[in-house]
Amino acid sequence: MKLTDHITRTPFAFDTDRGAEARAAAPFASGPLADLLEGTGGSSPYLLGLIQREADWLEGAVEDMDGALAALFEGLEGAGDLPVALRQAKRRVALLTALGDLGGAWPLERVTATLTEFADVAVGLALRAAVAQEVKRGKLPGADDSAVEQAGGIAVFAMGKMGAHELNYSSDIDLICLFDETRYDRDDYHDARASLVRATRRMAATLNDLTGEGYVFRTDLRLRPDPAVTPVCMAMEAAERYYESLGRTWERAAYIKARVCAGDFAAGDRFLQALRPFVWRRHLDFAAIQDAHDMRLKIREHKGRHGRIALPGHNMKLGRGGIREIEFFTQTRQLIAGGRDPDLRARGTVEGLARLTEKGWLPAGVSDKLAEHYRAHREVEHRVQMVNDAQTHTLPEALEGMARLACLMGVELDPWQKELRARLTEVHELTEGFFAPDARGSVETPEVFENSELPSRWPTYPCLRSSRAVEIFKRLKPEILRRLAEAARPEEALTAFDGFLSRLPAGVQVFSLLDSNAQLLDLLADIAGTSPDLAHYLARNASVFDAVIAGDFFAPWPGRVALTEALRDRLAQETDYETRLDQARRWQKDWHFRIGVHLLRGLMETEEAGAAYADLAEAVLAALWPVVQEEFATKHGAAPGRGAVVLGMGSLGSARLHARSDLDLIVIYDPDGVEASEGRRPLPARTYYARLTQALITAMTAPMAEGRLYEVDMRLRPSGNQGPVATSLEAFTSYQRTEAWVWEHLALTRARVLAGPPALGEEVEAFRREILGQPRDRIEILTALAGMRRRIAAAKGKGDPWDAKIGRGRMQEIELLAQSASLLSGKAVRQVPRALRGAAWIEAEDRETLVAAYALCTSVQTGAQLLSDAALDPERLGAGGRALMERLGGVSRFDGLLPELEQRTAAAAAILDRILPEERGADAHEG
Numbered sequence: 065m066k067l068t069d070h071i072t073r074t075p076f077a078f079d080t081d082r083g084a085e086a087r088a089a090a091p092f093a094s095g096p097l098a099d100l101l102e103g104t105g106g107s108s109p110y111l112l113g114l115i116q117r118e119a120d121w122l123e124g125a126v127e128d129m130d131g132a133l134a135a136l137f138e139g140l141e142g143a144g145d146l147p148v149a150l151r152q153a154k155r156r157v158a159l160l161t162a163l164g165d166l167g168g169a170w171p172l173e174r175v176t177a178t179l180t181e182f183a184d185v186a187v188g189l190a191l192r193a194a195v196a197q198e199v200k201r202g203k204l205p206g207a208d209d210s211a212v213e214q215a216g217g218i219a220v221f222a223m224g225k226m227g228a229h230e231l232n233y234s235s236d237i238d239l240i241c242l243f244d245e246t247r248y249d250r251d252d253y254h255d256a257r258a259s260l261v262r263a264t265r266r267m268a269a270t271l272n273d274l275t276g277e278g279y280v281f282r283t284d285l286r287l288r289p290d291p292a293v294t295p296v297c298m299a300m301e302a303a304e305r306y307y308e309s310l311g312r313t314w315e316r317a318a319y320i321k322a323r324v325c326a327g328d329f330a331a332g333d334r335f336l337q338a339l340r341p342f343v344w345r346r347h348l349d350f351a352a353i354q355d356a357h358d359m360r361l362k363i364r365e366h367k368g369r370h371g372r373i374a375l376p377g378h379n380m381k382l383g384r385g386g387i388r389e390i391e392f393f394t395q396t397r398q399l400i401a402g403g404r405d406p407d408l409r410a411r412g413t414v415e416g417l418a419r420l421t422e423k424g425w426l427p428a429g430v431s432d433k434l435a436e437h438y439r440a441h442r443e444v445e446h447r448v449q450m451v452n453d454a455q456t457h458t459l460p461e462a463l464e465g466m467a468r469l470a471c472l473m474g475v476e477l478d479p480w481q482k483e484l485r486a487r488l489t490e491v492h493e494l495t496e497g498f499f500a501p502d503a504r505g506s507v508e509t510p511e512v513f514e515n516s517e518l519p520s521r522w523p524t525y526p527c528l529r530s531s532r533a534v535e536i537f538k539r540l541k542p543e544i545l546r547r548l549a550e551a552a553r554p555e556e557a558l559t560a561f562d563g564f565l566s567r568l569p570a571g572v573q574v575f576s577l578l579d580s581n582a583q584l585l586d587l588l589a590d591i592a593g594t595s596p597d598l599a600h601y602l603a604r605n606a607s608v609f610d611a612v613i614a615g616d617f618f619a620p621w622p623g624r625v626a627l628t629e630a631l632r633d634r635l636a637q638e639t640d641y642e643t644r645l646d647q648a649r650r651w652q653k654d655w656h657f658r659i660g661v662h663l664l665r666g667l668m669e670t671e672e673a674g675a676a677y678a679d680l681a682e683a684v685l686a687a688l689w690p691v692v693q694e695e696f697a698t699k700h701g702a703a704p705g706r707g708a709v710v711l712g713m714g715s716l717g718s719a720r721l722h723a724r725s726d727l728d729l730i731v732i733y734d735p736d737g738v739e740a741s742e743g744r745r746p747l748p749a750r751t752y753y754a755r756l757t758q759a760l761i762t763a764m765t766a767p768m769a770e771g772r773l774y775e776v777d778m779r780l781r782p783s784g785n786q787g788p789v790a791t792s793l794e795a796f797t798s799y800q801r802t803e804a805w806v807w808e809h810l811a812l813t814r815a816r817v818l819a820g821p822p823a824l825g826e827e828v829e830a831f832r833r834e835i836l837g838q839p840r841d842r843i844e845i846l847t848a849l850a851g852m853r854r855r856i857a858a859a860k861g862k863g864d865p866w867d868a869k870i871g872r873g874r875m876q877e878i879e880l881l882a883q884s885a886s887l888l889s890g891k892a893v894r895q896v897p898r899a900l901r902g903a904a905w906i907e908a909e910d911r912e913t914l915v916a917a918y919a920l921c922t923s924v925q926t927g928a929q930l931l932s933d934a935a936l937d938p939e940r941l942g943a944g945g946r947a948l949m950e951r952l953g954g955v956s957r958f959d960g961l962l963p964e965l966e967q968r969t970a971a972a973a974a975i976l977d978r979i980l981p982e983e984r985g986a987d988a989h990e991g
Contacts, residue, residue: 108472110453114159125160129169132160133178137185146193147270150186151277157182158233162450166472172439173414175446179231184222186271186280187239188326191215194266204259205252217244218260218297219324219332223287227321228411232442234449234456236282237271240322244331245299257299264297282455287318300335307342317395319343320402321411344403373488375466375481380445381457385488385495387445390438393495397425406637413438430494437487444484447472510549518562519545527571536575540585547589553943560592564602577609584609587661594664594931594944605653605771617658618667621676627655627683635687641695645763648688649770655680660723660930663948670923670952677721682818684764684773685710685727689819692760700752701743708733708753708790709820709828710760713780717814718894720922722929726775727764730815731757732828734793753790761789780811793828800835806848810883812836814894836892842905843981849884850980853877865962866928866936868921873973875921878914881976910975917972923952924965938962 125132143149164170223238248256289306324332402408410416417431470477551557662668713728735749782799817825863871882896885903893899928936946958
């Protein structure tokens with residue numbers, strides 16, 4: 065790259081004498097570079113000095129800038145006097161970068177990347193030289209010359225702007241130096257640490273000391289843990305313990321940009337991996353907003369940066385609307401969601417803003433504006449520092465200084481100042497609303513709640529024990545009360561919210577989340593006004609709110625395949641078995657909550673929600689079954705034979721579940737002649753698969769830190785409650801051919817392979833179709849069905865009027881008739897409506913009556929199960945719950961739902977009465 069081919073602007077000369085001096089000092093008599101140097105020299109005494117000092121080198125460098133930089137870096141290797149060579153290289157890098165910047169040849173990213181690349185090289189060379197001296201003196205235990213390349217186990221972490229490749233002209237460099245203590249014997253630890261501390265100090269002095277040649281970089285080592293009492297180089301294990309127990313939010317934010325820049329890269333990368341849970345929290349971490357806001361306020365108070373924006377003396381980094389506000393805004397958003405989405409863990413500020421937009425965390429307009437302002441702010445910052453190579457971010461106080469700065473910017477003073485003030489103001493407005501939103505609503509209690517005692521109880525609840533929680537909730541309370549007052553039944557809504565609040569174990573995270581996301585207040589008020597049971601669930605599982613903020617929460621349902629892949633990817637990121645199980649639970653709760661909200665908000669109807677609940681359960685089984693097998697195999701070896709498949713039965717098999725469905729499962733395995741597994745503790749095949757199945761049940765049902773996944777029912781296996789929980793393929797096929805009762809073949813009509821080896825699954829499905837495809841005697845099947853109907857009625861009674869499942873003409877009876885129709889058709893149809901409509905032996909009008917009754921029963925059950933785990937009680941059902949049931953039931957008034965249910969199920973019962981034969985001898989077919 066030839067600089068003169070890329071010059072796009074020429075700063076006007078501010079100081080004629082200095083400009084002439086610059087022209088005279090340079091080897092260019094005329095042309096664009098001469099004009100550039102004249103203007104630059106007139107505005108920056110620092111650059112003028114560099115031009116004069118490096119004129120001979122500069123003449124060749126501008127002809128091939130990339131080549132000059134490469135040669136410069138290469139020449140540092142093996143330099144005889146490293147401190148002098150580094151200082152000379154710093155001058156030349158700074159000069160060439162400044163000219164590339166001022167001439168418009170390099171964009172901001174190239175400027176900062178070049179300065180950072182040199183910093184990396186300088187730190188690496190200074191560190192190796194310092195360690196080499198320790199090795200040469202015999203002070204580093206057990207080390208020889210080969211240890212120098214990895215710096216004796218020291219890993220240097222570039223922090224801040226250096227870590228993000230964003231250094232400016234006069235940046236200091238923030239470094240943390242840690243060493244891998246596992247490289248040294250315990251007896252040598254103290255000697256090794258002392259040696260590495262000396263090496264670190266020597267490295268810093270090489271970079272930092274001001275000599276006749278200048279300095280390389282001002283070096284700051286104070287970002288390490290507890291710098292007042294810890295050495296400049298400390299053991300990684302000690303640092304990790306500190307962060308796990310005492311680490312603060314600002315330290316988490318600092319590690320967003322951290323990277324290994326020198327020394328033992330492998331050890332440094334291992335440390336960053338170990339620190340990942342500290343930096344990136346598993347839950348959405350909205351409490352980080354308050355921490356970041358507190359940090360901003362402390363900086364403002366300490367540096368005197370509060371008050372209105374006035375350009376003279378304004379700090380472009382720390383002042384209102386400055387660089388730090390954009391960085392804090394970006395990093396805080398990354399901290400909030402980066403634990404759940406690794407794609408958000410970008411080091412660069414502009415890249416971080418872009419990622420946040422890609423993932424739906426920021427509107428494109430906001431990120432684009434902030435990125436534009438960030439680049440413009442950094443350009444101003446660079447020009448401020450070019451004047452005298454001063455580590456300053458402060459605009460000049462005097463008009464003369466501002467004019468000099470405008471010269472370096474290549475712009476006229478007045479319009480530039482107007483534009484800069486507008487940029488600072490817009491940055492402050494965009495970021496301040498995020499960090500410190502104004503209190504919402506009126507401080508007055510709505511009139512409808514003036515006589516309620518509930519709000520007076522709230523300060524005594526566990527969630528409001530901390531002063532921080534109280535402070536955030538104080539901002540939220542007026543808006544919460546206002547929204548609850550707008551519910552159809554405000555007192556019911558307030559009572560439900562009170563239940564939510566009373567059961568909330570801690571408040572800071574949830575309140576911070578609500579404070580930062582107004583749409584969640586709407587959702588919470590909606591849930592509180594609909595169902596105390598849902599509010600109770602939220603109180604115990606408030607982390608599910610995370611899912612609402614995850615960008616695509618209200619997008620169309622992704623489907624079973626996408627869900628399965630998503631969970632597999634999530635589990636693949638972990639290696640610990642229990643962590644995987646907890647991850648599966650957390651993931652399932654997010655999606656389960658999403659279905660419930662979609663159903664509540666009318667984004668899904670009954671049939672869609674039933675299919676979605678089934679997709680979710682199937683995805684969990686499909687993704688978790690291999691994980692369970694992998695864990696089991698570590699002790700007992702790989703599964704003997706062809707493996708095992710998991711069959712979904714009942715509602716899961718027919719792909720229609722509700723919010724509280726348990727899972728009916730059967731596990732079928734094929735040892736394929738293999739008698740036992742091969743592992744540390746081999747097991748006979750029959751025992752192996754029985755225990756493996758029990759491990760699956762435990763993985764699904766165990767109440768872990770994140771709760772349980774599902775209740776599992778294995779009673780539909782051939783042995784029922786007796787015998788092993790897993791059935792061999794041979795035993796299963798033999799039993800179904802020779803011993804199975806009619807009800808077991810009816811159950812088989814809804815069986816579906818959900819997980820396991822595809823070949824074995826295809827064989828099981830082919831056998832199912834074979835068994836169900838056999839000719840059947842209709843009278844025999846319907847007589848058996850009549851007997852089952854009689855026995856269920858005797859055992860269950862009439863059932864609750866609102867129970868849509870049990871009772872005459874209700875779900876269970878219609879499902880049994882549909883299964884019978886499927887069995888008689890020989891087509892193995894799983895879905896109830898399809899099976900009924902395919903039964904030509906039922907009158908067409910009766911078929912539609914049965915389908916309509918089943919649809920209404922399903923809707924009532926789906927809504928009731930979403931609202932509560934108890935029987936539906938109209939007296940306790942709030943206005944929101946009634947509205948939900950009205951919509952799902954297709955009635956205009958809730959009072960009309962029960963009569964509609966009773967009318968339709970009575971009609972269905974009458975059809976069953978006509979279809980089913982007399983029950984004489986029915987017991988012989990019931991099982």
